[in-house]
Amino acid sequence: MKPAPFDYARARSVEHAVELLGREGARLLAGGQSLIATLNMRLSHPSLLVDINEVAGLDRLARRNGHIEICALVRLAQAERSAELVQAAPLIARALPHIGHPAIRNRGTIGGSIAFADPAAELPACLLALDGEVEIVGPAGKRTVKADDFFQGLFETALGPCDVLIAIRLPAATRDNRVGFAELARRHGDYAMVGLAAAARASGTKLADVRLAFFGVGATPVRARNAEAALAAGDVEAGVKALAQDLGPPDDVLATGAVKKHLAGVLLRRVARQLNEAPP
Amino acid sequence: MSAHEITLTVNGEEVRETVEPRTTLVDFLRDTLGLTGSHVGCEHGVCGACSVRLDGAVVRGCLTLAVQCDGHMVETIEGASDSGALADLQEAFRTRNALQCGYCTPAMLLTAAELLAAGGVPSRAAIREHLSGNYCRCTGYHAIVDAVEAVARARAGATS
Ligand SMILES: Cc1cc2nc3c(=O)[nH]c(=O)nc-3n(C[C@H](O)[C@H](O)[C@H](O)COP(=O)(O)OP(=O)(O)OC[C@H]3O[C@@H](n4cnc5c(N)ncnc54)[C@H](O)[C@@H]3O)c2cc1C
Ligand code: FES
Ligand code: FES
Numbered sequence: 001m002k003p004a005p006f007d008y009a010r011a012r013s014v015e016h017a018v019e020l021l022g023r024e025g026a027r028l029l030a031g032g033q034s035l036i037a038t039l040n041m042r043l044s045h046p047s048l049l050v051d052i053n054e055v056a057g058l059d060r061l062a063r064r065n066g067h068i069e070i071c072a073l074v075r076l077a078q079a080e081r082s083a084e085l086v087q088a089a090p091l092i093a094r095a096l097p098h099i100g101h102p103a104i105r106n107r108g109t110i111g112g113s114i115a116f117a118d119p120a121a122e123l124p125a126c127l128l129a130l131d132g133e134v135e136i137v138g139p140a141g142k143r144t145v146k147a148d149d150f151f152q153g154l155f156e157t158a159l160g161p162c163d164v165l166i167a168i169r170l171p172a173a174t175r176d177n178r179v180g181f182a183e184l185a186r187r188h189g190d191y192a193m194v195g196l197a198a199a200a201r202a203s204g205t206k207l208a209d210v211r212l213a214f215f216g217v218g219a220t221p222v223r224a225r226n227a228e229a230a231l232a233a234g235d236v237e238a239g240v241k242a243l244a245q246d247l248g249p250p251d252d253v254l255a256t257g258a259v260k261k262h263l264a265g266v267l268l269r270r271v272a273r274q275l276n277e278a279p280p
Numbered sequence: 281m282s283a284h285e286i287t288l289t290v291n292g293e294e295v296r297e298t299v300e301p302r303t304t305l306v307d308f309l310r311d312t313l314g315l316t317g318s319h320v321g322c323e324h325g326v327c328g329a330c331s332v333r334l335d336g337a338v339v340r341g342c343l344t345l346a347v348q349c350d351g352h353m354v355e356t357i358e359g360a361s362d363s364g365a366l367a368d369l370q371e372a373f374r375t376r377n378a379l380q381c382g383y384c385t386p387a388m389l390l391t392a393a394e395l396l397a398a399g400g401v402p403s404r405a406a407i408r409e410h411l412s413g414n415y416c417r418c419t420g421y422h423a424i425v426d427a428v429e430a431v432a433r434a435r436a437g438a439t440s
Contacts, residue, residue: 049301104325104343
C-alpha cells in the first residue's frame with residue numbers, strides 16, 4: 001500500500017526538531033525502517049514528518065569518562081563496523097547482527113531502535129542489561145533517564161511527543177565485565193521469539209551485579225530479578241526455576257506463552273555459560 | 281500537503297523533480313524517472329526487491345522517501361550495470377542459473393555486490409546471511425550462493 005499524504009520538514013538542529021514536533025500531528029523520522037513501513041500499511045497517520053537525518057553531530061560514537069556514548073543517528077551498520085564499540089560495548093556488538101538484514105541496518109538508527117521500543121527488539125534489552133541511560137532533549141531542555149525507567153509499556157517510553165532522543169550512554173566495558181547474548185528466531189533477521197541480553201561483573205569465581213534482560217516476553221524488555229540473584233549465588237538451575245516468577249509471557253503470533261517460558265530457560269542456560277567464561 | 285522540489289544525483293546524473301512527501305524512493309525511481317529495474321514487492325521492508333544504493337549503501341527503496349534524498353546520491357541497477365562494475369557477477373548469475381523470473385535479481389545483485397566489495401571470500405553461511413533480506417521465490421537460493429561464492433573466489437584469485 002501507499003502512505004496517506006503528509007507534510008515533510010527537515011530539522012536543522014535538535015532544537016528545531018523539538019519546535020517542529022510541537023505542531024499538530026507531527027512525528028519524528030529517523031531511519032524510517034519501522035515508521036515508513038507503518039505509513040505504507042497506513043497503520044499510522046501523521047500530518048507532518050520531522051526528518052532528523054540532516055541534523056549535524058548526531059552520528060557520533062565516542063568514549064568519554066568511562067562511558068561510551070552513541071548518538072541517535074548512528075546507523076546500526078555503522079555501529080557494527082566500529083572497533084570502539086566492540087571494545088567498549090561488546091554486548092551491543094553481539095546483538096547488532098541479529099537485527100533485521102544488512103540493508104535494514106544500513107539505514108536504521110540506534111536512537112530509532114531504542115525510541116521505537118519494540119518489545120521483541122534486541123537493543124532495548126541490551127540497554128537495560130548494561131544499566132545504560134538515555135539522553136533526551138525536549139521543550140524544557142535536556143534530561144537523562146535510566147534504562148530501568150525508560151521502557152514503560154508496549155511501545156511506550158519516557159519520551160514525550162516533542163522529545164528527541166539524542167544519545168544513549170553505557171558504562172564502557174572493563175576487564176572484569178562479562179556479557180551474554182542469545183535469541184531464538186525462526187529465521188535469521190526476524191524479530192526474536194524470545195531473547196536474552198545479560199551483563200555481570202566477575203568477582204573471584206563468582207558473578208556479581210548480574211542483570212538479565214529478556215525480550216519478546218512481554219510489553220517491554222523484562223528484568224528477571226530472581227534469576228539474577230540465583231546466578232549471583234552460582235546456581236543456574238535455580239535461576240531457570242526462578243523464571244517462573246520473573247516472567248509471564250503472553251501468547252503472541254510467534255509462540256504460546258508456555259513455549260516462550262520454556263525457551264527462556266534454554267536461553268538462560270546458554271547465556272549463563274557465556275557469563276561464566278572469561279573473555280580471551 | 282505541499283510538494284517539494286528536490287535535486288539529487290541518480291546514476292551519476294543530476295535530477296531535479298517535484299515530489300509529494302509521501303512518494304517512496306522506489307516509486308519515484310520507477311514512476312517519475314522510468315527506472316523500472318528496481319522492483320516493488322511487499323512495501324514494508326521484508327522482501328528486498330526494492331533495494332537501491334543511497335550514498336553508496338544498499339537501502340530499501342520502499343522505506344526511504346524520495347524527499348529525503350534531496351542533496352544525496354542514488355544508484356540503481358541501471359547505473360551499476362551500465363558501469364560494468366557488476367559484469368562478472370551478472371555473468372556468474374547467468375551461467376549458474378541464479379535467476380529465473382528475475383524479479384529479485386536487480387536487488388540481489390546490488391546486495392551481493394555490497395558483500396563482495398568488503399573483499400575476501402566469505403563463507404557460504406556469511407553469503408546466506410548477507411542475502412537473508414532478499415527473497416527469491418524461484419531459485420531456492422542455492423544457485424545464487426554458488427554464483428556469489430564463485431565471483432568472490434575469482435576476484436580473490438585475480439588480486440592475489
Ligand atoms: C524487515 C525488517 C526486519 C527488522 N528486524 C528487526 C529485528 O530483528 N530487531 C529489531 O530490533 N528491529 C528490527 N527491525 C526494525 C529496525 O531495527 C528499525 O530500524 C528500528 O526499530 C527503528 O529505527 P529507525 O531509525 O528506522 O526509526 P524510525 O522508523 O525512523 O522511527 C521509529 C519510531 O521511533 C521514533 N524515533 C526514532 N528516532 C527517534 C529519536 N531519536 N528520538 C525520538 N523518537 C525517535 C519515531 O518517531 C518512530 O515513532 C526490522 C525492520 C524491518 C523493516
Ligand atoms: S518492496 Fe521494499 S522490501 Fe519489499
Ligand atoms: S528469480 Fe524469481 S524471484 Fe528470484
